[in-house]
Amino acid sequence: MFPSKLNSSTLLHGQFARGLSPAASPTLAPASNYALTLTHTHIHIQRLSPRPGKEARLLLPLSELVGCSCPRAPAPPLLVLYWYPPGKRRKGVSRRRQVRAYLAESRPEAERWSAAVQCLLRDVTVTADTGDLLPRPRRLLLLVNPFSGRGQAMQWCQTHILPMIREANISYNLIQTERQNHARELIREIPLQEWDGIIIVSGDGLLHEVINGLMERADWEQAIKTPVGILPCGSGNALAGSINHNAG
Numbered sequence: 375m376f377p378s379k380l381n382s383s384t385l386l387h388g389q390f391a392r393g394l395s396p397a398a399s400p401t402l403a404p405a406s407n408y409a410l411t412l413t414h415t416h417i418h419i420q421r422l423s424p425r426p427g428k429e430a431r432l433l434l435p436l437s438e439l440v441g442c443s444c445p446r447a448p449a450p451p452l453l454v455l456y457w458y459p460p461g462k463r464r465k466g467v468s469r470r471r472q473v474r475a476y477l478a479e480s481r482p483e484a485e486r487w488s489a490a491v492q493c494l495l496r497d498v499t500v501t502a503d504t505g506d507l508l509p510r511p512r513r514l515l516l517l518v519n520p521f522s523g524r525g526q527a528m529q530w531c532q533t534h535i536l537p538m539i540r541e542a543n544i545s546y547n548l549i550q551t552e553r554q555n556h557a558r559e560l561i562r563e564i565p566l567q568e569w570d571g572i573i574i575v576s577g578d579g580l581l582h583e584v585i586n587g588l589m590e591r592a593d594w595e596q597a598i599k600t601p602v603g604i605l606p607c608g609s610g611n612a613l614a615g616s617i618n619h620n621a622g
């Protein structure tokens with residue numbers, strides 16, 4: 375599959391060194407060199423040195439990639455990729471987070487790659503100007519009931535949910551519900567066009583409120599088409615449980 379059998383056109387091609395995660399240390403791993411090729415569907419990663427051999431090639435489908443970043447100076451010019459390949463478990467499929475950082479020859483090069491990958495993930499055409507203009511990030515409204523379940527929804531947000539959202543280049547607004555019907559009233563009033571989706575970090579009760587709020591709007595026919603997701607942090611989590619069950 376690499377690179378002679380590629381069937382989609384090359385958008386970018388360049389040489390990188392492999393870097394450690396920027397969070398781990400600014401120090402870079404000893405010299406490994408890679409050729410990266412970006413197409414409309416994949417990032418092809420070929421190790422050039424030390425000598426190609428086992429695990430020297432990686433074909434990373436963009437469908438598994440959630441985002442990428444180029445940490446600001448004084449960090450080195452890294453292209454950091456975040457993806458979730460499927461793994462197998464006894465029942466169904468699980469995904470595990472993977473991170474790799476590649477050191478570009480220059481900051482503009484790292485930024486060009488980061489912008490091009492983000493464009494592809496947003497279905498925005500990659501042009502010669504890509505690198506100057508980043509696509510508008512997706513915007514999510516997160517509604518968190520801090521008292522749902524065992525009262526750990528905010529803690530889960532901080533430790534698991536928000537880091538994943540940031541790595542996926544998504545911008546968000548997080549609102550903690552303060553009382554019963556708070557979410558319902560909020561959803562009835564807000565300009566929905568500002569949001570690409572509403573995420574409920576709670577149980578079925580808060581989801582109910584959001585659906586009721588959407589249906590009570592004057593523009594309910596359009597409003598109810600807003601993508602709504604649930605990250606189960608309630609006690610019963612019946613809806614999330616049955617979605618997961620049916621999804622395998």
Ligand SMILES: Nc1ncnc2c1ncn2[C@@H]1O[C@H](COP(=O)(O)OP(=O)(O)OP(=O)(O)O)[C@@H](O)[C@H]1O
Nearest residue numbers: 522523551552553576577578579580608609610611
């Ligand atoms: N800050 C708050 N204080 C008190 N009640 C709240 C607050 N925020 C939301 N609520 C109400 O709490 C109710 C229950 O919340 P939710 O269903 O999300 O959690 P749960 O009952 O733990 O989970 P599940 O419904 O899955 O068993 C919601 O219907 C909502 O009206």
